Amino acid sequence: MLNPALISLDNQVFRCYLGWSAILVLKIFAAGIYSGLMRFLTATFANPEDLLSPKLKVKFDDPNVERVRRAHRNDLENILPFFAIGLLYVLTDPAAFLAINLFRAVGIARIVHTLVYAVVVVPQPSRAIAFFVAVAATAYMALQVIASAAF
Numbered sequence: 001m002l003n004p005a006l007i008s009l010d011n012q013v014f015r016c017y018l019g020w021s022a023i024l025v026l027k028i029f030a031a032g033i034y035s036g037l038m039r040f041l042t043a044t045f046a047n048p049e050d051l052l053s054p055k056l057k058v059k060f061d062d063p064n065v066e067r068v069r070r071a072h073r074n075d076l077e078n079i080l081p082f083f084a085i086g087l088l089y090v091l092t093d094p095a096a097f098l099a100i101n102l103f104r105a106v107g108i109a110r111i112v113h114t115l116v117y118a119v120v121v122v123p124q125p126s127r128a129i130a131f132f133v134a135v136a137a138t139a140y141m142a143l144q145v146i147a148s149a150a151f
């Protein structure tokens with residue numbers, strides 16, 4: 001059973017979900033801003049109207065810009081599902097200790113994913129570990145929602 005009354009600021013699990021969701025929204029925005037910054041630093045512009053000088057040409061293949069764009073896209077593939085399933089998971093009335101640590105795991109793992117992918121470029125398996133920590137925690141939440149809601 002999913003209980004909508006659990007969406008309350010009196011519920012520490014919901015508050016924790018709100019906090020990590022807000023942090024991850026800012027993290028996604030940071031990736032977008034970082035992409036823009038990287039475009040300026042490498043003079044890589046994807047639209048004719050963006051070209052800062054007539055000497056520049058539209059360019060799509062700068063490796064630094066593409067790396068940040070891949071990190072940003074990977075955020076969208078993984079954090080957006082967390083927003084949806086994390087909220088539904090709150091409604092399953094999970095044990096607070098477990099839920100809070102799952103939210104922390106997703107939040108920290110996604111920040112680490114961006115850092116090792118696009119900021120400092122740490123060799124694998126660092127990025128894969130960060131990716132799988134967040135996927136495992138989010139998938140666990142999804143399974144709990146299925147178990148509570150559907151069967």
Ligand code: GSH
Pocket residue numbers: 070071073074077127128131
């Ligand atoms: N869409 C992803 C891909 O094309 O790689 C699916 C697999 C995935 O997300 N892998 C993680 C990743 O960081 C761990 S290796 N992929 C890099 C990326 O999405 O650019």
